[in-house]
Amino acid sequence: MWIRIELHNHTIESDGTMTPTELSEFMAAQEIPCFSLTDHNTISGLSQLPAACGDQIRYIFGYELTSYYGHMLCQNVSSYIPWDDIDSNNADLLFHRVHEAGGLAGPAHPFSVPSPFSNGMRWDMNIHDPGLIDFIEIINNAHPMIPDNYQAIQWWIHLSCSGFPIAPVSGLDLHGPMDLSGVFTTFIETEDNFSRFQNASQLLAQAIRRCRTCVTRGPVLHWTLSGETLTLSLLPGLTPVPIQEPETEASFFCIIKTEKDSLVIPIGNKDCHVSLPYTLRSSKGAVLLLFPAESFHSEQLDFSYLTAVSGPIFF
Template sequence: MKWIPFELHTHTPHSDGKHTLLEMCREAKRLGIRGIALTDHNTMSGMSEARAVQEETDVVILPGMEWTTFYGHMLTIGAPYCDWRDLGPKDIHKGINRVHQAGGIVGIAHPYRMGSPICTGCHWEYEVKDWNDVDYMEVWHELTPSLKRHNSQALQQWTTLLDEGYRITATAGRDWHHSATHNEWPAVTYIELPEEWEDSAAESVVHAIAQGRCMPSMGPLLLMEAVMGESRYSVGDEIPINEDSEQTVTLQIRIVMSESFVPYGNELLVTRVVVESNNGVLLDQLWNEEQTQIAQQVELGSIRWLRAKAMGVMQEVYTTLVFTNPIYVRMMQSEAAEEEMYGCRTIE
């Protein structure tokens, strides 16, 4: 498995983008981005150019769309065109089911971006009756995303949903409309994929995002594993525990500076690593360039998810540079509890 940088929110002149698909993919290649999801507003006509552009640039192009409505914007990846025009504010699940049945996934785009009258429909207003239906959320949106106020609100909503027991993947999306040089820093979504992922790119990416094997980042990779005995768990995995088993894990955290995704030749400096959970902050430790790893024992107990973030300096600003999706913890029913609940015992 390896971590591949993707841009998951893009536009071309087939909707309101100012760069062609070829121009965008040339810039993506220059930045070190290996793949994009083409998510034009309410159309997939831009995919007619995808094969030729992919052959020329070697940037993988995934089919997608941004459903652009009065009640919110929803991203799709890996599905053919699915109609959205009959959806009202209370029946978004009907549209989500169409995408799922077609083999794709759905994500909420920039849920807290300013809405009417500045940008009608940009703020998410659909009624979500079951958050289990939502595959991912664009927690980081636009350039230098960790500095944008509406992203802080999205991060808080995502955290609240994790606390409530939902598994929703956090992603970054530039909402890429033109390829002019910027002073602001882009982020990517690193996706953990198998070695031969390009042979079935859309299917592999859809599966990895749905599993939570993603990492929004402005450059570095933040690699976190939980070790319990001979078992190792990484982001997107679920640690099963019960009252009769060992409930202590060793978190092993490494930071790897990307050699491919280095926007505009600028440098980042990581200075701190934080581990968060549904019980709050579990670790807050300084990091220096001489370090290779942090190892920290964690008592799981009532913990149901763990994620890490790296803080540091970017263009003379101290901010979050990268964060992981969670490693989840699931409490299994013990044999004693099952016997009490069902009035029986397990016969071996």
């Protein structure tokens, strides 16, 4: 079961225009079942979420740690994380503090426009141990695909293919009501009945740690691996799975990419079973990228047409 979740949102408690109640109402009106409140350097709005959301929508306590050297999204955190003693060379300490508080941490919009135009927006902190990163916001909908999000995707691909279990996520970076048509969103996979949980923090933690996330603006790209056989499926996400007649060509192409190799797989509305070659299976990790068939060119990928990114595979 895949659940939509929005992980990057602001209210009037920092620089947004909506109250926590109005944010909850906006999410419910958009039929988004779960969201995280991530105001800048404050947790003042978190106490308002239980009453604001009631039984209508699930919420996660979060916070956007906003430093001079980059922004870090902290999920499942309800306490302030100090950063005053941080400089550009000790980001690991921030990750440790979030983890000690029981939370998850990842860079937000890591390749946004740097100083002097947007002081602190770009991730300029040195991470000595990439294994501390729980997730990376590979697509921020408030930033352009080229170059900002493209560079974030490439960074995540490099780390994942090097064997680091880092989940891809997206962010609306919501500061007020907006048109959500065409945006990328995050889906998390859960084996449990989502409606049984009063909050989604446990489900988010399970999905992030298992890298069972999918960033998409179309269908969800679902995969399972059994021995040498990879099974790919398209599931309803922001759009329904396209109807495909047996004799027609594939609706999408999925690229399985490692550091040194890649494999292109046509995929439609039926499960696709692929026997992975040894050159792929001998890699530390691989990522899956989904592109629409009508705009796909294997020689030169145009990321402006990217449809979905699924969590990495580790062999």
